[in-house]
Amino acid sequence: MKIGLLGMGTIGSGVYEILEKRGDIEVQRVLDLRKIAGLGDRLTARFEDILEDGSIDTVVELMGGLEPAHEYVVRSMRAGKNVVTANKLMVSRHFDEILRTSQSNDVAFRLSACVGGGIPYIHNLLRARRVDFILWVGGIVNGTTNLILDTMQSSGEGFQEALREAQRMGYAEADPSSDIDGVDARSKLTIAMNLAFDGVADTNAVLTEGIRNLTGQDIRCFKKLGFACRFLSSARRLEGGAATAYVEPTLVRPDAPEAAVRKNDNMISFEGAYAGVQHFIGQGAGKLPTACAVVGDLIDLDRRRHLSPFTTNGAPIAIDNAQVGHRYYVRTAARLGIPAEKIDDRAYLTEPVSVARMHAHAEELRVSDPGAFFAGMRDE
Amino acid sequence: MKIGLLGMGTIGSGVYEILEKRGDIEVQRVLDLRKIAGLGDRLTARFEDILEDGSIDTVVELMGGLEPAHEYVVRSMRAGKNVVTANKLMVSRHFDEILRTSQSNDVAFRLSACVGGGIPYIHNLLRARRVDFILWVGGIVNGTTNLILDTMQSSGEGFQEALREAQRMGYAEADPSSDIDGVDARSKLTIAMNLAFDGVADTNAVLTEGIRNLTGQDIRCFKKLGFACRFLSSARRLEGGAATAYVEPTLVRPDAPEAAVRKNDNMISFEGAYAGVQHFIGQGAGKLPTACAVVGDLIDLDRRRHLSPFTTNGAPIAIDNAQVGHRYYVRTAARLGIPAEKIDDRAYLTEPVSVARMHAHAEELRVSDPGAFFAGMRDE
Numbered sequence: 001m002k003i004g005l006l007g008m009g010t011i012g013s014g015v016y017e018i019l020e021k022r023g024d025i026e027v028q029r030v031l032d033l034r035k036i037a038g039l040g041d042r043l044t045a046r047f048e049d050i051l052e053d054g055s056i057d058t059v060v061e062l063m064g065g066l067e068p069a070h071e072y073v074v075r076s077m078r079a080g081k082n083v084v085t086a087n088k089l090m091v092s093r094h095f096d097e098i099l100r101t102s103q104s105n106d107v108a109f110r111l112s113a114c115v116g117g118g119i120p121y122i123h124n125l126l127r128a129r130r131v132d133f134i135l136w137v138g139g140i141v142n143g144t145t146n147l148i149l150d151t152m153q154s155s156g157e158g159f160q161e162a163l164r165e166a167q168r169m170g171y172a173e174a175d176p177s178s179d180i181d182g183v184d185a186r187s188k189l190t191i192a193m194n195l196a197f198d199g200v201a202d203t204n205a206v207l208t209e210g211i212r213n214l215t216g217q218d219i220r221c222f223k224k225l226g227f228a229c230r231f232l233s234s235a236r237r238l239e240g241g242a243a244t245a246y247v248e249p250t251l252v253r254p255d256a257p258e259a260a261v262r263k264n265d266n267m268i269s270f271e272g273a274y275a276g277v278q279h280f281i282g283q284g285a286g287k288l289p290t291a292c293a294v295v296g297d298l299i300d301l302d303r304r305r306h307l308s309p310f311t312t313n314g315a316p317i318a319i320d321n322a323q324v325g326h327r328y329y330v331r332t333a334a335r336l337g338i339p340a341e342k343i344d345d346r347a348y349l350t351e352p353v354s355v356a357r358m359h360a361h362a363e364e365l366r367v368s369d370p371g372a373f374f375a376g377m378r379d380e
Numbered sequence: 381m382k383i384g385l386l387g388m389g390t391i392g393s394g395v396y397e398i399l400e401k402r403g404d405i406e407v408q409r410v411l412d413l414r415k416i417a418g419l420g421d422r423l424t425a426r427f428e429d430i431l432e433d434g435s436i437d438t439v440v441e442l443m444g445g446l447e448p449a450h451e452y453v454v455r456s457m458r459a460g461k462n463v464v465t466a467n468k469l470m471v472s473r474h475f476d477e478i479l480r481t482s483q484s485n486d487v488a489f490r491l492s493a494c495v496g497g498g499i500p501y502i503h504n505l506l507r508a509r510r511v512d513f514i515l516w517v518g519g520i521v522n523g524t525t526n527l528i529l530d531t532m533q534s535s536g537e538g539f540q541e542a543l544r545e546a547q548r549m550g551y552a553e554a555d556p557s558s559d560i561d562g563v564d565a566r567s568k569l570t571i572a573m574n575l576a577f578d579g580v581a582d583t584n585a586v587l588t589e590g591i592r593n594l595t596g597q598d599i600r601c602f603k604k605l606g607f608a609c610r611f612l613s614s615a616r617r618l619e620g621g622a623a624t625a626y627v628e629p630t631l632v633r634p635d636a637p638e639a640a641v642r643k644n645d646n647m648i649s650f651e652g653a654y655a656g657v658q659h660f661i662g663q664g665a666g667k668l669p670t671a672c673a674v675v676g677d678l679i680d681l682d683r684r685r686h687l688s689p690f691t692t693n694g695a696p697i698a699i700d701n702a703q704v705g706h707r708y709y710v711r712t713a714a715r716l717g718i719p720a721e722k723i724d725d726r727a728y729l730t731e732p733v734s735v736a737r738m739h740a741h742a743e744e745l746r747v748s749d750p751g752a753f754f755a756g757m758r759d760e
Contacts, residue, residue: 018511018654118655120504127500131398131675257661260640274398275498275669278662281637288654295511305685 001302002028004050004081006072007063008036011086011113014291015060025298028056031063047072051079058082058108058301060294070094077101077109084297086113086290089178092187096200096314108306110297115141115188118289119282120296121268125195126307132272134196138234141188143264143284144172144179145211145231149249150262153228158216171264171285181210182247185233189247193235195309196270197243199317206235207246207321207359213373214249218331221344222375225329227251228259229375242318246355249375251329256378325354327379332372334365349377381682382408384430384461386452387443388416391466391493394671395440405678408436411443427452431459438462438488438681440674450474457481457489464677466493466670469558472567476580476694488686490677495521495568498669499662500676501648505575506687512652514576518614521568523644523664524552524559525591525611529629530642533608538596551644551665561590562627565613569627573615575689576650577623579697586615587626587701587739593753594629598711601724602755605709607631608639609755622698626735629755631709636758701736707759708738712752714745729757 001024005012008030019025029050030036030043047068050056059076061083063069069090073083078101085091091098091114102109112122128134140146144166151162163180166172178184190203211231222229230252235245252258257279261267266284271277283289300306330336331347338361340348350358358374365372381404385392388410399405409430410416410423427448430436439456441463443449449470453463458481465471471478471494482489492502508514520526524546531542543560546552558564570583591611602609610632615625632638637659641647646664651657663669680686710716711727718741720728730738738754745752 119658120507123507124500124504127503127676128672130679131672255634255640255642257637257640257642260635260637262635262637272672275672276663278499278660280658280660282658283656286656289656292508292511292652292655296507299510305687307685 001057001298002026002055003058003060003298004028004053004056005030006047006050006059006061006069008032008034009062009064010287011290011294012062014287015062015294018291018295025302029053051075056081058084058298060298061085061087062294063087064089066090066093073098074101077105077107080105080107082108082301084110084294084301086294088114088184088187088191092190092203095191095194099309100314108301109309110301110306111191111309112297113290113293114191116266116268116280117283117285118292119266119268119280119284120293121192121280122195123296123307124278124280125192125270126309128270128272128275129196132274134270134272136234136236136271137192137196137269138189138232139269139279140230140258140261140267141233141284142179142185142231143266144176146261146266147171147264148180148211149229149231152214152216152219153222156216156219159214180212182208182231185231185247189233189235189245193243193245193317196235197237197317199241199315201243201245201317201319205245205319207248207355209248209359209362209374211249213371215331215373217344217347218329218373221329221331221347222251225251225343226254227377228254230258230261232258232376236324238320238323241315242320244321244324244355245319246321246359251375251377253379321356321359322354325352327352327377328358328374329377330372330374332365332369334369334372337361337364381437381678382406382435383438383440383678384408384433384436385410386427386430386439386441386449388412388414389442389444390667391670391674392442394667395442395674398671398675405682409433431455436461438464438678440678441465441467442674443467444469446470446473453478454481457485457487460485460487462488462681464490464674464681466674468494468564468567468571472570472583475571475574479689480694488681489689490681490686491571491689492677493670493673494571496646496648496660497663497665498672499646499648499660499664500673501660502572502575503676503687504658504660505572505650506689508650508652508655509576512654514650514652516614516616516651517572517576517649518569518612519649519659520610520638520641520647521613521664522559522565522611523646524556526641526646527551527644528560528591529609529611532594532596532599533602536596536599539594560592562588562611565611565627569613569615569625573623573625573697576615577617577697579621579695581623581625581697581699585625585699587628587735589628589739589742589754591629593751595711595753597724597727598709598753601709601711601727602631605631605723606634607757608634610638610641612638616704618700618703621695622700624701624704624735625699626701626739631755631757701739702734705732705734707732707757708754709757710752710754712745712749714749714752717741717744
């Protein structure tokens with residue numbers, strides 16, 4: 001098996017290292033605009049050198065970003081090449097097109113590294129749905145924000161200090177927006193629900209609240225309430241093909257399994273009608289863990305053990321968050337328009353309210369109070 | 381695909397129910413000595429009716445026990461039939477013979493349901509070891525004992541009450557010895573380490589301490605120490621092909637992931653050199669979860685996506701528990717022969733001592749104090 005590797009960044013170099021040690025899967029060409037020592041003639045800056053190389057049967061897309069990653073994936077499939085990718089943002093936006101293109105060109109598409117990095121979540125979801133009926137997907141899907149929350153709660157540090165520490169440790173990027181605003185989590189949840197519920201959801205319709213506005217006062221309130229804060233994603237099937245789907249900071253009891261997820265670990269879960277709830281805990285990012293997921297996909301293709309993510313006609317999944325609700329912690333200087341009990345200076349616990357209403361009301365609050373923060377409360 | 385089902389007990393009837401709804405895998409014959417309504421001519425009390433039926437390509441062994449399960453599995457393989465089993469006790473005893481027989485007869489052998497019931501642990505271990513180097517396997521592999529421990533710690537009930545409650549709920553058997561004495565956990569750990577470390581360990585050499593002697597006084601001591609008790613299994617590679625391997629009640633900090641495992645859930649884990657530690661949490665037993673694992677194996681065989689558990693020459697794995705140690709909680713009326721601090725009436729915290737020495741010393745203590753109890757302490 002010969003592959004073309006698009007992008008020799010952190011994950012790409014991890015995949016390259018592992019494959020060079022193995023010997024069964026050959027890195028024929030590497031696309032990267034930078035000079036990279038040791039690759040010799042295999043390095044190219046022209047995608048066409050990979051596209052037109054008939055000896056390459058599989059393209060591994062590890063460039064990240066929307067374009068040209070999306071274009072290269074589609075063109076590779078049309079040229080009859082299998083595709084393996086770790087690009088959750090791109091896959092969540094172009095899910096239907098990519099799956100249809102892989103099917104119409106009779107090539108394989110694998111995306112294990114898109115959700116959970118080194119955690120074998122997608123593979124298990126694909127296996128489980130062959131037998132079981134998946135009712136729910138969710139969990140802690142972003143390690144950077146879990147590290148920030150864990151640091152703030154254990155050390156009493158403020159948000160900016162905890163973020164800077166995560167950046168120093170290499171767990172947060174220079175521009176942390178995608179993590180702390182929930183874009184990364186939303187992409188992963190969208191992919192998981194598409195696979196689990198056999199359809200295509202609009203990732204922009206997933207209600208998403210990040211942790212950018214979290215303060216030390218909020219953390220003190222959570223402790224006073226006896227709760228821990230985790231950044232949770234959740235998507236549940238409703239009757240008739242629709243689903244709830246949202247990402248928000250969530251207060252959980254300290255003995256909840258989510259509260260035991262420390263540092264930058266992930267805990268990704270699904271619930272089957274037969275097998276019940278399953279949680280998968282591990283490193284959701286990082287060079288070698290994520291590279292393991294990519295290489296696992298390549299071995300599956302090499303040994304023809306492909307589990308296709310495509311089972312559906314691509315029916316749209318309508319997202320309806322009016323059907324789900326709970327209490328919320330809200331901290332705002334603006335006038336709260338939801339019945340609530342005041343628990344601290346400008347901090348409230350609301351009555352149970354739908355997820356749709358709370359996220360919509362938060363937008364209203366931010367007109368006068370851009371720093372408003374809210375978190376769902378799981379108090380069962 | 382046509383199967384012969386050996387045993388129509390809890391798991392067998394779960395498998396039957398799921399397969400009847402699917403239609404892609406046909407239950408051709410069922411072996412059971414009891415009369416079972418609805419099976420008609422398919423029911424037989426003679427194993428030979430399955431062995432000699434050339435239309436049956438796969439035998440599903442769900443009888444449990446050592447014999448005749450072991451004999452039937454070997455004879456099925458020799459007759460050219462694939463085997464899927466959930467029988468951890470039998471597989472842990474006859475691992476090498478079964479794997480060699482499957483290889484020499486060129487038939488598939490799948491054992492997903494042997495460890496973790498509905499939790500896809502073995503499948504993921506087999507997938508991970510294709511890429512990664514597995515350093516450690518372990519965790520909470522027995523749901524009945526976790527339920528007993530969780531009940532005792534949350535309600536203050538004694539051991540006998542908690543056991544009877546587990547029996548009433550259907551989670552503990554009338555004779556609970558295999559669970560509470562750790563035989564079930566030891567079988568699972570043996571299978572996991574054989575697969576992870578590519579060899580064959582003697583299951584009788586796995587040092588095993590159960591929870592039969594646990595009392596309310598012990599639970600009160602754990603609380604005073606600020607620890608929770610979980611029933612943990614652990615096997616770690618040593619240099620040169622040997623491994624540590626033991627099963628014992630273990631005190632963990634209340635914020636450890638194991639402490640968050642509630643009721644009869646399992647948390648089964650492995651550590652890879654690349655991917656780090658991964659935990660798999662879910663229902664480790666029960667009719668439909670375990671049946672899901674069996675049916676998943678059958679679908680893999682039907683679609684020729686078999687992951688072979690056989691990669692090794694069956695080299696023996698020597699077990700050496702002198703190479704690992706920690707502090708222990710010990711409650712005994714006999715004279716403790718290990719340096720220790722007294723923390724309660726007849727209850728002690730020892731200095732760090734090897735697992736081998738503690739398990740051997742407990743045998744000595746029990747000559748005069750058959751009710752002595754000990755638990756490892758993980759205080760990092």
